[in-house]
Amino acid sequence: MGVNLKDLIPEEAKMVIEDLRMLRGRIVVIDGYNALYQFLTAIRQPDGTPLMDSQGRITSHLSGLFYRTINILENGIKPAYVFDGKPPEIKAREIEKRRKIREDASKKYEEALRRGDVEAARRYAMMSAKLTDEMVHDAKKLLDAMGIPWIQAVAEGEAQAAYIVGKGDAWASASQDYDSLLFGSPRLIRNLTISGRRKLPRKNVYIEIKPEIIELKKLLEKLGITREQLIYVALLIGTDYNPDGVKGIGPKKALQLVKAYKTLDKILKAIPKTEFPVEPEKIVEYFLNPPVTTDYKLEWKEPDESKIREILVEEHDFNPERVKNAVERLVKAYREHIRSKQMGLEAWFS
DNA sequence: CACACTTA
């Protein structure tokens, strides 16, 4: 589930976005896997059943991707999605851990359904949700039809996003996870792909969720550490490459330790008999120099209405009226915020 | 999560 830096981010390093239009004209690289997974888990009936077409194929991820992307475009934000490639070898333990969680949740889901506990069923359905290759494939196809660029990462999407933002080809990365900060993304937007109101788990209370920007430079300044040291902190708390972290060390102690001992060598000496599934040096190296591709281009194109209709209405039984309305909004947003601004003089005279 | 519609 990524690195949990939540309790370490000082208020001063965060900037709450009151209105998405504040990001007008900015290019944002969205972690596609993270976004799709969120839609897949969130867009469900009360008992946990996802949206499905007449052939029983799940469509929750497509619904979320479609409408949310249009929303983002209407606010003048230029989205690009990045998708994970082959997970690195050092992630094996985390992947196995997730598989186990899904498996257990799947059993509990069936049980909950049997005893008629709708709320529990929903929770376990969310936990057992798996994003398949087919779902990702469908999502890419839909993005193509919408004219939205997507990038295939070599390995970690968050690493690729960080690279693109670092190079200045985009303004920020967007994900619920903090990993892109460790990979060096200068700016991370959280809560971009979730709506304004969200139900607190297990409570019948709704809270306002607003997008927020975390600036890496400010974060490091406020914490008084370097990016390398932030990676050490993550290592102590737990990352995808050592999911259990170090026993007995939470965010607070981790930061203390890193500030006290400063170098990885000394930090490791301060926590003797700690075992790591992967050598810590190797994990640090991966965050500092992950495999990325330089072969990408960010280009927005005119949406192709008939292709969109083909995918959503014909293949997946979306309501034609709803899709038509949404495409109208999409085309309008494209013309207002994207085409006009990326047209050079050349296009004007042709 | 988001749309479409209702309610006040």
Add this chain to the structure above:
DNA sequence: TAAGTGTGG
């Protein structure tokens, strides 16, 4: 205009 409800696929 804001918030509540039912439903989407």
